[in-house]
Amino acid sequence: MDLYPFFDWLDTSLLADISKAYGGVFAVVQMLHLLGISMLGGMVLVGDLRLLNIVMKDIPSEVVIENTHKWFNVALVMIVISGIFMSSAVALKLYYNTMFWAKMTSLTAGVVFVYAVRRPLLKFDHASIKPITLRMIAITSISIWFTVAASGRWIGFS
Amino acid sequence: MKKETLEKAALGFAVVALVSIGWFWSVQIGWVIETLEMAYG
Numbered sequence: 001m002d003l004y005p006f007f008d009w010l011d012t013s014l015l016a017d018i019s020k021a022y023g024g025v026f027a028v029v030q031m032l033h034l035l036g037i038s039m040l041g042g043m044v045l046v047g048d049l050r051l052l053n054i055v056m057k058d059i060p061s062e063v064v065i066e067n068t069h070k071w072f073n074v075a076l077v078m079i080v081i082s083g084i085f086m087s088s089a090v091a092l093k094l095y096y097n098t099m100f101w102a103k104m105t106s107l108t109a110g111v112v113f114v115y116a117v118r119r120p121l122l123k124f125d126h127a128s129i130k131p132i133t134l135r136m137i138a139i140t141s142i143s144i145w146f147t148v149a150a151s152g153r154w155i156g157f158s
Numbered sequence: 159m160k161k162e163t164l165e166k167a168a169l170g171f172a173v174v175a176l177v178s179i180g181w182f183w184s185v186q187i188g189w190v191i192e193t194l195e196m197a198y199g
Contacts, residue, residue, distance in 0.1 A: 102182065109175060117171050121164040133165050140172040143179050154186070 004095060010084075011091035019089035026089060029082045036078030037149060043068040043075060044145045048138035051126075061126045061134075069119065076111070099158045103151040110144040 010016060019026050047068040049055040056064055087094050094100040118137055126134065 113171055117164065117168045120159060121168055124161050130165065133168055136172040137168055140175050144175055147179050
């Protein structure tokens with residue numbers, strides 16, 4: 001499936017006009033994007049390090065996962081909305097950028113992993129789940145979201 | 159979905175994701191080393 005028509009449309013959309021013409025607006029949206037990334041990263045680290053039994057050992061992991069997931073959702077919405085706005089400024093440049101597609105692929109994998117596997121499984125009592133599975137979930141989650149963030153930063157150098 | 163099925167799915171997803179991520183970053187780091195070698199010998 002070729003997504004070029006979408007990027008071509010985005011490059012000439014009203015969103016692109018605003019993001020290209022108003023540097024101040026772009027800066028504020030970029031700030032929200034970075035805030036969302038830090039919030040998402042924080043929620044992932046707290047939840048997954050708890051699953052690995054490294055932090056917050058005095059609080060049940062079910063409670064930590066439940067609370068971090070709420071803010072994870074908020075952060076993800078912030079990131080996606082602000083990300084679409086920011087990408088409209090350089091839509092065609094991003095279309096030809098390999099690292100952008102690496103980021104999108106890992107982001108898709110991360111979203112599928114969280115909502116189709118991690119979340120449904122962690123709704124069960126954690127004591128009833130094999131410890132190796134909990135550890136693998138935590139390590140995979142940290143690795144995927146690290147790749148999303150790092151490949152996103154790499155776009156700036158490529 | 160049953161817990162056992164989800165556990166298997168989680169482990170399967172984890173293996174595929176970790177292998178892919180490992181491959182991806184090894185290619186990127188290899189590319190950086192290659193670039194540095196071209197620049198500095």
